[in-house]
Amino acid sequence: MAESGATKQEILLDVQNVKKYFNLGHGKRLHAVDDISFQIRRGETLGLVGESGCGKTTVGRTLVQLYEADGGKIIFQGKDIVPMTRLQRKKEQLTKKMQMIFQDPYASLNPYFTVGEIIGEGLEIHKIGADKKERLEMVYELLDRVGLHKEHANRFPHEFSGGQRQRVGIARSLALNPDFIVCDEATSALDVSVQAQVINMLIDLREKMNLTYLVVAHDLSVVRYISDRVAVMYLGQLVEIGAVDEVYDHPMHPYTIGLLEAVPVADPDYEKDRKITMMKGEIFSPVNPRPGCRFATRCPYAAEECSSMTPLLQSVGGDHFVACHHPVR
Amino acid sequence: MEQKKERLIDVKDLEVSFMTANGEVKAVRGIDFQLDKGETLAIVGESGCGKSVTIQTIMRLNLEPPAVIKGGSITYTNSEKNIKVDITKLNNKQMQAYRGKEFSMIFQDAMTSLNPTSKVGRQIVEAIRKHTALSYMEAKKNAIELLGKVGLPNPEAVFSRYPHTMSGGQRQRVMIALALSCNPSILFADEPTTALDVTIQSQILDLMNTIKKERDMGIIFITHNLGVVARMADRVAVMYAGQIIESGMLREIFYQPKHPYTWGLLGSVPELKKSENKRLLSIPGTPPDLFAPPKGCGFAARCPYCMKACLDYMPGEYSITDSHFARCWLLDEECSTRITPPVGRAVNTGDSDDGVFKTKRKEN
Numbered sequence: 001m002a003e004s005g006a007t008k009q010e011i012l013l014d015v016q017n018v019k020k021y022f023n024l025g026h027g028k029r030l031h032a033v034d035d036i037s038f039q040i041r042r043g044e045t046l047g048l049v050g051e052s053g054c055g056k057t058t059v060g061r062t063l064v065q066l067y068e069a070d071g072g073k074i075i076f077q078g079k080d081i082v083p084m085t086r087l088q089r090k091k092e093q094l095t096k097k098m099q100m101i102f103q104d105p106y107a108s109l110n111p112y113f114t115v116g117e118i119i120g121e122g123l124e125i126h127k128i129g130a131d132k133k134e135r136l137e138m139v140y141e142l143l144d145r146v147g148l149h150k151e152h153a154n155r156f157p158h159e160f161s162g163g164q165r166q167r168v169g170i171a172r173s174l175a176l177n178p179d180f181i182v183c184d185e186a187t188s189a190l191d192v193s194v195q196a197q198v199i200n201m202l203i204d205l206r207e208k209m210n211l212t213y214l215v216v217a218h219d220l221s222v223v224r225y226i227s228d229r230v231a232v233m234y235l236g237q238l239v240e241i242g243a244v245d246e247v248y249d250h251p252m253h254p255y256t257i258g259l260l261e262a263v264p265v266a267d268p269d270y271e272k273d274r275k276i277t278m279m280k281g282e283i284f285s286p287v288n289p290r291p292g293c294r295f296a297t298r299c300p301y302a303a304e305e306c307s308s309m310t311p312l313l314q315s316v317g318g319d320h321f322v323a324c325h326h327p328v329r
Numbered sequence: 330m331e332q333k334k335e336r337l338i339d340v341k342d343l344e345v346s347f348m349t350a351n352g353e354v355k356a357v358r359g360i361d362f363q364l365d366k367g368e369t370l371a372i373v374g375e376s377g378c379g380k381s382v383t384i385q386t387i388m389r390l391n392l393e394p395p396a397v398i399k400g401g402s403i404t405y406t407n408s409e410k411n412i413k414v415d416i417t418k419l420n421n422k423q424m425q426a427y428r429g430k431e432f433s434m435i436f437q438d439a440m441t442s443l444n445p446t447s448k449v450g451r452q453i454v455e456a457i458r459k460h461t462a463l464s465y466m467e468a469k470k471n472a473i474e475l476l477g478k479v480g481l482p483n484p485e486a487v488f489s490r491y492p493h494t495m496s497g498g499q500r501q502r503v504m505i506a507l508a509l510s511c512n513p514s515i516l517f518a519d520e521p522t523t524a525l526d527v528t529i530q531s532q533i534l535d536l537m538n539t540i541k542k543e544r545d546m547g548i549i550f551i552t553h554n555l556g557v558v559a560r561m562a563d564r565v566a567v568m569y570a571g572q573i574i575e576s577g578m579l580r581e582i583f584y585q586p587k588h589p590y591t592w593g594l595l596g597s598v599p600e601l602k603k604s605e606n607k608r609l610l611s612i613p614g615t616p617p618d619l620f621a622p623p624k625g626c627g628f629a630a631r632c633p634y635c636m637k638a639c640l641d642y643m644p645g646e647y648s649i650t651d652s653h654f655a656r657c658w659l660l661d662e663e664c665s666t667r668i669t670p671p672v673g674r675a676v677n678t679g680d681s682d683d684g685v686f687k688t689k690r691k692e693n
Contacts, residue, residue, distance in 0.1 A: 051526040161615055191375040192553060196597035196611035218526065221556075225599035225609065248601070262531035264556030266598050268579045271559045276535075279528045282496055 012180060012212050013040040013063070018072035018082075020055075020062050024287065031286045032058040034236035035072070037313070042179070045206065045213040047227030047244065049220055049259070051283045055236040060182040060216045064098045065089065076180070096126055099173035103185035105165035109157040115168050116153030119143070122175045142171040146201065163194035167201070174205065184216045199226055220263050224248055229319070232256045235286050235294040238313060242320030252316055252327040255279075255295045293325065301326050334365035336406055337515055337547045338387065343401035343417075345379075345386050348394055354619050356382040358571035358627075359401070364515065369541065369548040371562035371579075373555065373594070377616060379571040380551045384517045387416060387549075388432055389424045407431065407514055430460040433508035437520040439500035443492040449503045450476075450488030453510050460511045475506040480536055498529035505536065515547045516540075522557065534560055555598050559583065564652070567591050570617050570627030577653030587647075587655040590628045626658065634659060 020033040032055040040046050048056045061067045063074060065081065073080045081094060089095070102108035109118055120139045122128075129135040140150045146167040157165055166186065173181055183202065187195045203226060205211060217223050223230055224244055231241040232253065240253040251257045258279035265271055281298045293299070296306040306325055313321040345357040357379045364370050372380045385391050387403055403416040405427070412431070419427075436442040444452055453472040457463060463471070469488070476484035479502040492500055501521060508516060518537070522530040534557065541548055550561055558565055559579070566576040567590065575588040586592055596610025614631040617623055623630065629639040638644075638658050647660035658664055 051528060163615065192555070193375060193593060193597045193612040194615070196599075196609040197613070199599065200609055200611055219599075220527065221599040221601045224601060258528060260601070262527040263601050264531070264534070264554065264560040265601050266555035266559050266583070266595065267602075268559045268583050270602070271556075276531065279531075282498055282529060283526070 009041045009043055011039050012042040012044075012077065013214075014073070014075040015039065015063070016073040016075065018059075018062060018074060019070045020058050020067055021070050028287050031236045031289050033062060034286075034289070036233075036236075036238055037072075038231055038238065038241055040180075040212055040214060042212055043206075043210060044229065045215055045227045047223035047230040048214060048216045048233060049218065049223050049230060050233035051259075052218065053235075053283055053286065054233045055286065056216045056218075056233050057184055059233070060100070060184050060214055063214065064100050064182050065094065066100070093126075096122075096176040097179045098182070099176065099178040099180070100182045100184060101166075101169050101173050101186040104189055105162050105169055106157075106189075108169055109165060111157055114154055114156055115143075115148075115160075118157070118168060119153075119171045119175055122172065126176060128176070138175070142175055145174065145205070146171045147197075161194075163190055163198065166190060166198055170198075170201070170205075174209065177209070178211070180212045180214070182214045182216065185218070186215070187222060188217065188219060195222070202226065220248075220260065232259065235284065235289060237294060238321075238323060239295065240320075240322045240324075241313065242318075246318075246320050250320075252320075252322045252329065253295075253324045254299050254301055254328060257328060258298075293323075301328070334367060335408060336363055336365055338362075338364040338549075339402075339404040339406070340383075340387070341402045341404070343383070343386065343403060344399040345382055345391070346397050346399050348397060352620050355622050356571055356619060357386065358622060360568075360571075360573045362566055362573060362576065364547045364549060366514070366547055367541070367545045368563045369550055369561050371550045371552060371558040371565045372568055373551075373553060373558055373565060374568035375553065375616060377619075378568045379619075380568050381519055383568075384434070384519060384549055384551060388428060388434055388517060389416065389419065389421070390428075390434075405431065429456055429513070430511045431513055432515045432517060433511070433513040434517040434519065435501070435504045435508050435521045437523050439497065439504045439524075440492065442504060443500060443507075445492055448489050448491055449495075449507075450490075453503075453507050456507060456510045472506070472510065475510060476503070479503075479506045479509075480532070481506075497525055498533065501525065501529075501533055502536070505533075505540070509540065509544075512544070513546065515549065517549050517551075519551045520553070521550075523552070523554070530557070537561070555595065556601075567594065570622060571619060572627060572656065574628065574657070575653075575655040577650070581650065581653040585649070585653070587649055587653075587660060588628075588657045589632050589634055589659070591655075593631075626656070636664070 016037050018033060018036050022030040022032055024030055036059060048059060050056045062069050069082050074082050116139050119142055120135050123135045123138060129138055139153055143150060143152055148167055187198050190198060199222065206213060215223060215226055227244050229242060230244050230247050232239050234255050240247060240256045247256065248260065251260055261276050262279060279298060284297065292307040292309060293311050296302040303326060311323045311325050313323045316322050316327060340360060340362050342359050342361060343357055344359050347354040347356055374380050386398065398417050405416055406413045450472050454468045457468040457471055473484045473488055476487050481487045481499060481502050522533050525533065552558060562579050564578055565582040566573045569590050575591050582591065586595060593610055593612035597612065599609060612631055617627055617630060625640045625642055626644050629635045636658060644656045644658045646654045646656055648654040
């Protein structure tokens with residue numbers, strides 16, 4: 001975990017009212033990301049959690065421009081990247097500065113490429129390094145950095161285990177020396193012992209290369225471990241955001257509370273004494289959502305205004321924001 | 330002392346191999362475990378350690394060949410129905426009387442385990458009528474009752490829905506209803522909640538616990554999520570490279586683990602509660618290749634405490650208490666090094682009688 005002094009540092013990424021809708025035809029519109037605002041400071045790790053279908057992956061993909069935002073601003077290093085054309089983005093070298101690590105280490109590596117080609121492709125496109133030989137040296141160094149060997153450069157992805165593949169994916173994302181990396185469920189496909197290796201490595205790399213992460217994950221324990229701040233999403237909107245310890249120890253949104261209570265803890269005595277108020281029902285469809293608080297239908301504290309008025313993110317002290325009409329104190 | 334419960338399953342020295350084109354994969358290499366009535370046994374371990382193969386062998390779901398039961402026995406006892414049988418000796422036809430009726434199973438992926446072309450109600454009725462003499466209408470009545478029992482709203486409507494119209498959590502509930510339809514005495518659960526969100530997982534685990542209490546079933550639960558183990562299990566067996574390397578009551582495994590692999594496993598889980606130590610313990614390397622399993626201890630290559638004996642000889646089972654044993658040379662009386670577990674999260678080192686416990690080698 002980084003120092004709390006990070007608060008004074010420059011804002012790397014400023015996300016303002018970003019929206020991403022998918023048209024499904026027949027007048028249906030899926031509100032994957034609906035008016036989201038947050039900031040990420042340089043050197044900081046922001047965790048993004050929520051149930052599947054809440055739009056957390058869409059947020060990550062929109063930030064690295066895999067999706068075009070339908071509204072709002074994404075200000076990266078002082079420039080709004082949403083209205084830019086492809087050419088402008090290329091000029092700004094955004095692909096170099098922003099990278100992504102994907103969830104599935106099997107699907108995200110091209111099976112026809114050797115590991116060396118996968119990692120070196122970005123170097124070649126951006127013409128980094130004088131010649132092939134120099135680029136190869138860089139690939140070797142990257143492999144070394146993620147705990148793989150030189151000899152691995154000539155092998156194909158299928159010759160590796162899941163954990164090793166994920167390391168290749170990480171090496172690829174590091175190749176262009178980025179500032180910002182989106183880790184989309186980067187460790188969820190791995191076994192616990194391998195997951196721990198990869199998490200430790202991500203933390204070491206962050207320190208060494210001065211990286212900024214957005215960690216998208218459904219595993220709340222992993223997010224607590226790796227992040228400085230955490231944002232909780234529900235049906236395309238942020239419901240709570242704040243410093244990790246603050247949100248985990250004093251959650252105020254009923255959804256965050258329910259989510260944290262649902263996580264089983266690997267401590268039998270703690271589990272035995274634990275009182276679990278089960279959150280009822282399941283996440284609703286984000287297609288043409290109704291007005292008001294989207295969590296109201298599952299919320300134990302829902303009052304009248306919750307179904308008519310959309311709650312806005314409001315500070316409940318310092319850096320901790322909650323979008324709820326009746327935050328739990 | 331607790332009252333002795335009735336034993337349901339007794340697995341002795343079970344060995345299972347797969348004969349593949351590349352040679353023999355020794356997936357399960359001599360394991361022993363028992364399951365009593367009303368008890369939940371959790372089998373934990375990394376992918377490829379043989380945990381799924383073990384329970385699929387008890388259900389005899391592996392295709393044989395390539396799977397071969399090389400040795401050992403699986404004794405299933407049910408005194409109410411006067412059954413005592415060695416599962417390994419049954420043929421497929423005989424096995425059909427047990428699958429679904431005595432044992433049933435819920436799988437990780439409820440979408441691929443339900444038939445997509447048939448309504449869920451029909452699938453449950455089919456199972457009930459296969460094993461009982463009930464008429465269609467009676468079976469339907471039972472099925473609707475079951476669907477209500479597993480917490481599906483409006484069970485009559487659910488009865489005539491197709492699996493693809495339901496969410497993952499709902500499908501898993503249907504799977505549970507299906508598994509319970511013939512009142513089995515053992516429920517196998519192979520990572521039943523891995524594909525689900527935490528909130529839904531919590532609901533499903535709660536449902537399974539309620540059902541277990543109601544029916545006094547035995548549950549064998551496979552998972553790699555140690556949090557789920559802490560919530561569900563009475564006893565835990567830790568598997569590695571086809572062997573049970575440590576087994577004991579829930580608290581024994583979490584608070585007095587004896588095997589270095591268990592230490593690593595417990596230490597590598599990030600904690601939800603605030604923890605003091607910042608770095609996760611991780612286990613370097615990957616599990617051994619089961620085409621050619623190592624001569625000595627399977628974990629030796631990754632073990633930070635590996636000794637010479639570990640590489641050459643397979644460690645036996647050392648019992649720490651009546652219910653707790655581990656396979657590790659560190660526990661041998663002649664082993665001079667006494668190693669305390671690394672300071673980790675759930676690994677309790679301070680106050681316990683660590684280091685002075687008496688071990689004794691199990692006689693086989």
